[in-house]
Amino acid sequence: MRVNRILLSSSLIVVALVIQVSVLARLHLPGAVPDLLLLTVLGLALVYGHVGGALVGFAAGLLVDLAPPADHAAGRYALVLCVIGYLAGLVKPESGQVKSATGPMVVVVAAALGSTLLYAGVGALVGDTAARHVGLGGLLFTAALYDLLLAPFVVPGVMALARRAENDPLAETSSTAKAGDVSSGWISGGTGLRIGGQRSGLRMKAARARMARAGRIKGVKRL
Template sequence: MTLARAVVGFLAVSVALVLQVSLFPHVAWQGVVPNLVLLVVVAAALTRGAQFALVLGFVAGVLLDLAPPADHLAGRWALALVVVAYLAARVRQDVRPSTAAVLATVAASSFVGTSLFALSGLVLRDPVISVGELLEVVAVAVLWDLLLTPFVLPPTMRLFERLGRAGAPV
């Protein structure tokens, strides 16, 4: 991983995190905000592959775990985003994935990431919620992420693709 790629990945995650914790709580639906950080990790996985996406997913997860107003045990988002990065990187092909493949990957990634975060909370008794509430949160999170996919993934994927064409090794 080159320094330029690492810096751009960190900046993309940072911008997504700032928007996610400052702007999007004002448009939360049933208390759930879009997970822009997850979308950046999925874009990295689809364009740069597993190695870059796993590192970015871990760093993004730790930042998300520590960013205010975090009220959960640290490490839960880090675990969820590493798993998301791995799963989304499995979809990566040598050619740009189709729109249907990107949407399916985002839906699956959002479902898996949010479910893993929520289930780890149940196991750790972080905030105790019912399974019905958990399923409702997961469904709303998937819907939010799918709604924002056309606005977040194309420019982010182009950004990560441009890094690869600039002579940086894959």
């Protein structure tokens, strides 16, 4: 199961990063850039929980920090996505299935705002003042808007793939075999009861026949 998580998370993160760098970043939309990688981390965190979400977020953020054309300090976005993945994993549904789209949409908006604020805050600590020149208010609004519009096409699909990867075919096969053993046990037990019942019925009939014969013999002697 852990191998499935690693393989699926790595594949989704690489695909999301390639699409974001090669397609979304070149759209030149006003304000922020749609964060496909953030939505991928959110979808995985809502299935894997807070620990898995933090690990996936850290790995995804570190890949962004090292991938060209990175223009910020390494580890900055890794810290942001690690915190966001951990917090998103805390609201993982107990049943593992989301009953309505309201919860994930709220998580997406909160993650978009929180990641932008946290990224700007970490940048201010290391001397990066780019967010002040661009306008933090515009970045927050456009980041939440773009991610919210993109989320219905990304988050449900990522969650569905993560749930499917969680199902272990070996475990299903063993459980099916156990169920077959139990059912065969019930069948054999039922057959034994039937055979035993038939034998007891034959014995009762034989005993009744003997008693009837004895009664007849006694009656003849009396006569």
